Amino acid sequence: MHMRHLNEQLVRVLKTIGYDVGFQKGQGQYLYDRQGARYLDLLSGFGVFAIGRNHPALREALKSVLDADLPNLVQLDVSTLAGVLAERLLEHVPYLDKVFFANSGAETVEAAIKFARAATGRPGIVYCTHSFHGLSYGALSLTDDTNFRSGFEPLLPGCTPVPFNDLEALEKALSSRQVGAFIVEPIQGKGVNLPTDEFLPGALALCRKYGTLFIADEIQTGIGRTGKFLAVEHWGIEPDMVLLAKALSGGHVPIGALLTRKHIFDKIFNQMDRAVVHGSTFGKNDLAMAAGIATLDVIKHEKLVEQAAKRGAELRLALTRMVPGYELMKEVRGKGLMIGVEFGPPKSLRLKASWNLLETANKGLFCQLITVPLFKDHKILTQVAGHGLHTIKLLPPLTITEDDCAWIEKAFDEVIAGSHKVPGAIWSLGKTLVDNAVRKSA
CATH class of the missing domain: 3.40.640.10 (Type I PLP-dependent aspartate aminotransferase-like (Major domain))
Known part of the structure; x- marks a missing residue:
């Protein structure tokens, strides 16, 4: 019905990046797909669900x-x-x-x-x-x-x-x-x-x-x-x-x-x-x-303003501690539970060639190599902070827990580590995204 009557291009995007899982239920900071799998929502409807879904x-x-x-x-x-x-x-x-x-x-x-x-x-x-x-x-x-x-x-x-x-x-x-x-x-x-x-x-x-x-x-x-x-x-x-x-x-x-x-x-x-x-x-x-x-x-x-300050500070600190260990990570910034994780060009020749290939095909494409595995492998929904940018934005419900923060930290660490392995599964995804971008521009 969406293909016929609504935005056909959006449906194509969801299928291309593997987000067509058919969410069936939302509860607090979690989403559940048609198979019953639970996802942590760091998008929260572009910030709409501060108190979580279906409170x-x-x-x-x-x-x-x-x-x-x-x-x-x-x-x-x-x-x-x-x-x-x-x-x-x-x-x-x-x-x-x-x-x-x-x-x-x-x-x-x-x-x-x-x-x-x-x-x-x-x-x-x-x-x-x-x-x-x-x-x-x-x-x-x-x-x-x-x-x-x-x-x-x-x-x-x-x-x-x-x-x-x-x-x-x-x-x-x-x-x-x-x-x-x-x-x-x-x-x-x-x-x-x-x-x-x-x-x-x-x-x-x-x-x-x-x-x-x-x-x-x-x-x-x-x-x-x-x-x-x-x-x-x-x-x-x-x-x-x-x-x-x-x-x-x-x-x-x-x-x-x-x-x-x-x-x-x-x-x-x-x-x-x-x-x-x-x-x-x-x-x-x-x-x-x-x-x-x-x-x-x-x-x-529920003291959610105080919760946002506390959880946000903990999460920023955990992510910031990763920056020295990964040359593709540039900075973590934000206040409360509005957090940006910025990536940037690597220094090593091994990674630089792959980065340049992505940038030539479509500026800002690298972040998809982080957001897609976060979604598919770790059941975390997040977004790039804007068209052509190298920043991933975290905008979760203010109700997230300490366990949720540990989930985020572990998932980001594993996915970012994977992005530093060339060749590797994440860069195979990058090749697929480049091929799609080239076909789109052809």
Whole structure:
């Protein structure tokens, strides 16, 4: 049915790399295929399943909403559940005052663009190189990836990139005083790139200097992912807008939330005839609101923010200890349970020839020599951190255990060791991937 009616190319990709195992069940941090084999999920739906799959508290919350016969989406009314969720979110971000609910991360970014332009009267939006903010037109205009942008240009005018971690370039862009907002991921999802300790505080100071709004895109980093409720807390800054989505859904009902200051919100909804000047039909639906409330409750009661900090530190340390022993390993970085394992060109002639063959066929192909055996031989699902990159991203549910971390460590050690054996099984896989890449380009 997918081949006939949906994305045929995705099906081909899954078959090519051996991921067509037919997952039948998800429970916590584990997936089960059609044969009943258990997998450890380090992808978590691109960060959606922070509390794990099918959490019983979330399921009960959603059932209770369905059983209550609530007057959902009346539109000419206000939602109690939306009010409760907004209040709960703002308790975590007390310097902000107002919440706008949408249906996804990308839709939340679109709202932020509109709010910034309306509140400041300025058309410009500045974003960072290597950023990812979504794939709808406005969000794509702030996403620095030619693979995603190609074929869809021209995009939204007035959007300007500056290098990540470059305060001088940012000041040059803001000094025109035509920039309504600077939007940034506190830790970039594409590559798991961390800011310097000076960058985010310095960027906020520049935004204040030039009257530009500071937007923190916490769609992937927020809700405890990095060992703090928000990633910006690591650098002690208070943005003008915070964007949330992904994990807030609990994995069942899509939701996005834009948190902002009252004076910004009041510039958009400034009089009664503009009460609905921006909105989203399903944005405050009862199931999404209940999912958000239940997710925050689970994170609090199970101390998952603290768990992310503890398990993340242990896992980064274990993986970092491998770096000196493997010339293909370059660096392990991240915060909490958002971790990047970066590989790089080897020095030995024996490995260099094989590495160059892969890179010539398709930049970044080496990481598939790690992710595919992790999946097939060790039942670990993970991903490359972006198109053409040499970094594997670990984004597990925040519920992973000490035993899960040992599973990860052992699997990575064995697979990376195998990647240093030429010839060997992993490089035979590499030849297959190169042949596929060559056929694709022919």
